[in-house]
Amino acid sequence: MEVIGSIMAGTVFILLLLVQLPRIFSAGLVIESKICGGDLITYSNSYGHELFYIDGYLVDKELFCKALKFHHENHCVNEGYIGSNYCGLDPSLVDSPFKTGRKVLQKEVREETTPLDNEHGHKSILTPKMVAIGGPGILILCCSFLCPCFRTRRKETSHTVLSKDLNSMDSVSSLGMHSSSEKIMGSPLRVPPSPSRFSMSPKLSRLGSIHLNLSQVARATNNFSPSQQIGEGGFGTVYKAQLQDGQVVAIKRAKKEHFETLRTEFSSEVELLAKIDHRNLVKLLGYVDKGNERLIITEYVPNGTLREHLDGQRGKILDFNQRLEISIDVAHALTYLHLYAEKQIIHRDVKSSNILLTESYRAKVADFGFARFGPVDSDQTHISTKVKGTVGYLDPEYMRTYQLTPKSDVYSFGVLLIEILTGRRPVEMRRAADERVTLRWAFKKYNDGNVMEMVDPSMEEVVDAEILVKMFGLAIQCAAPIRSDRPDMKSVGEQLWAIRMDYLRSVKRG
Numbered sequence: 001m002e003v004i005g006s007i008m009a010g011t012v013f014i015l016l017l018l019v020q021l022p023r024i025f026s027a028g029l030v031i032e033s034k035i036c037g038g039d040l041i042t043y044s045n046s047y048g049h050e051l052f053y054i055d056g057y058l059v060d061k062e063l064f065c066k067a068l069k070f071h072h073e074n075h076c077v078n079e080g081y082i083g084s085n086y087c088g089l090d091p092s093l094v095d096s097p098f099k100t101g102r103k104v105l106q107k108e109v110r111e112e113t114t115p116l117d118n119e120h121g122h123k124s125i126l127t128p129k130m131v132a133i134g135g136p137g138i139l140i141l142c143c144s145f146l147c148p149c150f151r152t153r154r155k156e157t158s159h160t161v162l163s164k165d166l167n168s169m170d171s172v173s174s175l176g177m178h179s180s181s182e183k184i185m186g187s188p189l190r191v192p193p194s195p196s197r198f199s200m201s202p203k204l205s206r207l208g209s210i211h212l213n214l215s216q217v218a219r220a221t222n223n224f225s226p227s228q229q230i231g232e233g234g235f236g237t238v239y240k241a242q243l244q245d246g247q248v249v250a251i252k253r254a255k256k257e258h259f260e261t262l263r264t265e266f267s268s269e270v271e272l273l274a275k276i277d278h279r280n281l282v283k284l285l286g287y288v289d290k291g292n293e294r295l296i297i298t299e300y301v302p303n304g305t306l307r308e309h310l311d312g313q314r315g316k317i318l319d320f321n322q323r324l325e326i327s328i329d330v331a332h333a334l335t336y337l338h339l340y341a342e343k344q345i346i347h348r349d350v351k352s353s354n355i356l357l358t359e360s361y362r363a364k365v366a367d368f369g370f371a372r373f374g375p376v377d378s379d380q381t382h383i384s385t386k387v388k389g390t391v392g393y394l395d396p397e398y399m400r401t402y403q404l405t406p407k408s409d410v411y412s413f414g415v416l417l418i419e420i421l422t423g424r425r426p427v428e429m430r431r432a433a434d435e436r437v438t439l440r441w442a443f444k445k446y447n448d449g450n451v452m453e454m455v456d457p458s459m460e461e462v463v464d465a466e467i468l469v470k471m472f473g474l475a476i477q478c479a480a481p482i483r484s485d486r487p488d489m490k491s492v493g494e495q496l497w498a499i500r501m502d503y504l505r506s507v508k509r510g
């Protein structure tokens with residue numbers, strides 16, 4: 001009797017869901033390519049806020065336009081087409097909040113928004129009670145009529161990622177996207193002050209172990225000479241500098257044109273770095289906040305970024321043991337931030353270009369520009385905040401609910417781990433349609449039992465399949481669509497450590 005009741009409730013639930021569906025998709029437009037196979041390109045424009053998806057993954061407009069143009073050139077687009085003029089050719093259609101610069105996406109803070117509230121602030125007609133009653137019914141219905149969907153648990157996970165992301169189109173409708181970069185950041189001007197945000201305090205002038213004035217910095221960087229320049233990021237330019245006592249440091253100089261908007265980012269990085277002391281995190285040594293200059297002085301990490309190594313730009317290709325050790329280092333750094341720092345810190349921008357390597361190939365996590373303190377009260381599970389991070393690494397649950405937890409870093413770490421093992425970036429537009437979203441491609445290969453085919457081809461050694469299955473399995477678990485399915489960073493570090501022991505044993509065995 002209970003089973004029949006549950007089935008009926010499940011049926012009602014599905015009917016209600018079907019009633020809701022036009023609402024979910026009315027804000028967006030699904031452009032489906034039939035001739036070119038694979039890609040589902042989705043565009044959403046709700047109240048002037050645009051969102052672009054490829055295969056369910058939020059991408060920036062540039063990437064979206066590339067895909068759209070490719071499909072158009074190949075006469076692939078044949079459903080819900082928004083016009084070939086859209087991507088930059090017809091100004092009347094591109095009259096949206098696109099701007100140049102690092103920020104590619106803005107999202108209003110929706111403090112205390114419940115996942116069941118819809119984009120207009122109305123309560124969804126699907127109440128938690130209905131979900132609770134209907135859930136088991138759906139499960140039974142699904143088992144009875146859609147048995148293939150239960151083929152394997154892993155397979156289901158991979159599909160869930162995509163559908164969840166597509167559905168998130170509804171709940172992230174207040175997003176605006178900029179086209180020139182893949183980094184996502186909210187406008188500080190639109191964020192109400194919140195107690196957990198970092199702020200510049202007078203105490204900061206005493207931070208760090210290095211005290212420099214502007215003329216000393218100018219001398220150390222050869223007056224910010226281009227020859228001393230070692231990198232350029234959204235925040236500004238990074239210089240290598242030698243201090244009078246011979247110590248070599250990195251100096252980040254804020255770009256003047258982004259000065260005001262980046263002020264919050266700058267101050268968060270300074271205050272945050274000052275609290276941190278861990279061998280896998282880049283150490284803050286000092287800062288200068290004078291007149292029109294904002295400078296951060298950190299330890300210099302001499303061996304480039306992880307991404308440069310994966311791209312082969314630094315000569316020797318990383319071997320498997322180095323990749324394993326780098327993964328462990330990053331896991332330790334994040335464990336420290338989540339568990340052992342004075343206050344819990346969520347990095348929010350874990351990615352290969354933010355991992356710096358030492359000469360002995362140990363990793364240090366850098367760039368705290370987007371970091372935030374975790375929940376202050378022990379009964380708080382998350383903080384509600386704007387979405388910030390980098391496309392491809394962003395936790396889909398955070399994007400959908402605006403709820404930030406340390407598990408968002410775990411998701412990014414999962415994407416990073418796949419990047420480390422395969423050498424591929426999270427999104428690679430030049431690849432065949434079914435390989436462009438690396439995570440999706442990896443899910444499929446993993447489910448099909450083809451882990452060997454995923455390993456970075458530039459890595460020459462042959463790694464035991466069992467070890468690879470464990471590594472990819474862990475990465476996929478970290479990148480689970482629902483945060484409760486992801487392990488915490490401490491457990492990830494322990495699992496990686498155990499995998500390394502297995503690996504060393506397998507090497508010894510020959």
Ligand SMILES: Nc1ncnc2c1ncn2[C@@H]1O[C@H](COP(=O)(O)OP(=O)(O)OP(=O)(O)O)[C@@H](O)[C@H]1O
Binds near residue numbers: 298
């Ligand atoms: N402490 C450091 N030691 C050595 N090189 C560094 C250091 N910090 C940054 N760099 C170099 O400078 C580059 C730019 O760094 P930065 O953190 O400003 O930007 P990013 O992380 O690459 O980009 P974005 O901030 O837009 O994500 C890095 O890619 C790296 O090559």
